Amino acid sequence: MKKFKYIFLVLLVAGISACRKLNIPPKNIIQDPQVFTSTGGIQAYMARIYSELPIEDFRYSPDMGLNFFWIIKPTPATTGEALSRDQGGSTGENFGGWHWDVWAGNYTTIHDCDYFIQTLPTYASTYTPAQVNAWLGEAYFVRAMTYFALVKRFGGVPIVNKVLNYTPGSDVADLKVPRSSEQAVWDQIGSDLDFAIANLPAVNSDYGDGTRANKFVAAAFKSRAMLYAGSIAKYNTATLFDAAKNQLCGIPSTAAAGYFQKAYDAAKLLDGQYSLYLSAWSPTDKAAQYQNFVNLFSDPASKENIFVRQYQYPNSVHGYDAYNVPRQLMGPNGYSSEVNPTLDFVEKFGGLPKNPDGTLKTLDASGHYILFNNTMDIFANVEPRLRASVILPGDVFKGQNIEIRRGIYTGPSAGGISPLLPAGSKSQYPSTNLVVSSNSGQTAYKLPDGTLMNPAGLSGVFTGDQTCAISGFSVRKWLNPNLATSQVLENNETQTWIEMRYAEVLLNKAEAAAELASLGQTGSINTSDAFTIVNQIRSRAGATLLAGAGDAKIDTVRAERRKELAFENKTYWDLKRWRIFDKEQNGTIYRVLMPFYSAQAGKYFFDQRTDERNNVYTYDTRWYYEQIPGGAISKSSNLIQNPGY
């Protein structure tokens, strides 16, 4: 019996001591002290919030969202910069499709920033004040960027600057944060970036290579965000109010000048800190200007790079080359030519023979096609920046002539060749006197001199499968000229995405200055800035300079911006904030340039026409404010849907 007593006692003692241990943090989950007390832990936290940073990089398309590998409806094919066989017309962003939870995703990032901002001060004694301030600055920077990603899509969104905690059993009403006014969100972005500018060092002390924010990165994005806000105030017409009269969509136009001034001032902070890339540039040599503009996108030492996203095989990769190489350099996955620049885009550049109405001159005075020995002859004097952005038919890439030809014209050439179709016709080409190929398995045509020639070029145009340069052009920008064709694979490319480069900051400044001048607010700007900057950009590009300061109006700055930042996923947002998407895409069929070879003349001619597929682009004005996902409204019924959905 005594034995039992002892056993009973032992059990009690064991039981008591066990009680203490039950209430401990789970050992298999990393706790705040482990994360916030070591620089390694902080770095891991930063890696997470930077990887969540919503920027439209190599892994973005409006149809499939952010951070997705399969980019077959590329952004340039939605803006008129290019055509893609997979993009049939205008589009808004597709938040419901694939995996893109734009609402919960961005609010997770904001939560992660809020949590960091709230928690780090508790552990501040572990670090120097400079370290703490810099990291806080980065969290504010990422939060600002995330609000920016939301407000440019939806207008006013809920501002959640502290971590929301749910106590089981409590009322969730106060967790359903309503939308703030659009202006309040832009001001939140401005103040978050101001905090980042004030607290970040000039060079990020953890990573100084532009992958993480510094003072000037924050200032550069402030110039972008404030310019966006100013444009909304000036050009937006849609409005939406909630019951408390907060303006959820739209900003009073009186606020425009204030935002443009902030954009101007923020851009000015970068003066002397970064510079336009000119390493291989020469003022007289067009080939050097071309090579310089090509190198700009791959030189890690470029002083023009302000903020970049790096990739690394196999952890973080993209497939830009696999989707976009010209057809004849197609990689083993079988993709190619997703971005085919339109003639409308190419005509924006200088150095081309033009008609008085600005279109490319392809007919002589008698209305016959102008004949060329070589497809590159018409582009002989073209601005080097165009060659560095677009592969022109017959230009050299990876040591090959990129051969683009629509077909062989077998009709008579004596006395000149008349246009194949009446001007403006949207019909198919006639089948008489034309030899074409429907795919890359071609049957060669015997020319009058006995030599054989394929009807289409190696990179198209193939009438059947359209896996080719359907516009007569292929994209050049970002492509890696040193990647072996066997390595042109999806999920295999690692070239760096430049999200913010100094040219954009300059153009932000120029646009803000031009906008302020148009509003009569020239008190605190240098009125010659727009002129100086456009000429700086043009000089580097090898383009013709503006003659006088009076030429540097808003439209000039915008045109320069669209040429300089083409294929960088920026034009989509520019057309949106200028509210001209619906004017440009209003039953629009984009134009293409089709090179033909005349068998009898032994020369090439060009036919310009509308997209042969007759794909019509009509932008729905509702898309200026995207539809808030239904799932977000179901969860938080205080959210008011945007107009028209």
Add this chain to the structure above:
Amino acid sequence: MKKIFYYSALCLAIAITSSCSKVDNYPAPSDTLTGSTIDEATGKTLQTEVGGGGTRVKLLETSYSANPVPEYFQSKQDGTFNNTKVFAATYKISVEGPFVPLVQTDNTGNVVSDSSQTVVLKGSATVNFKVQPFLRVEWVGSPVVNADKSVTVQVKVTRGTNNPAYQSDVTNINLYVSNTQYDGSNNYDPRYSTLVSYNGSTGTALLGQTISITTTGGALPDQDVYFRVGARINAGLNQYNYTTPVSAH
């Protein structure tokens, strides 16, 4: 062994299928809401386009919540609407489309006028809305087939409202050609349709005049072809006002 397997499979199958038999504890919505959007001046229903770019009906279920999430359904092309799957409830109903909004707010968010109708839906109800279209687009005569088999139509565009807030310039007058009567800005044949955008007041200057528009692209194909003219101003969601669809063959 095999027997045990089959018996257990049978048991599982019964368990699974019987779990499906529970019925939803609410009956399906079965009430009907019909009505139309009517041009105040002409008394005719207001033409619109099918799909998201046309007139739609907005329902606020006020008997459910004082501040309900709105529900919408789309009007037909001819301006009438009919929904046979609506829950019986009290609704505040309005329509949205290419006409002066029924609910107007000023530039600070104050509601200045509200012509919504409140309906207690039980069984069925009909609601008609008298609206002022931004533009009134009317045929003048019938489409004429030209010698080259293209077609010329004549229309007259006038303003449908005197409200000074909706007098902005006419931006587009388009002749849409389609092989179905569901012809409009979201469904037309780009080879033959004639789309014209106007800058400044050039489009506005055409108001009240008889305008001739000819199809583009030469001869029309030998099949049923429908014509419809749409015009718009820069207001609201920039939707088009339309003529009725007519056929030339």
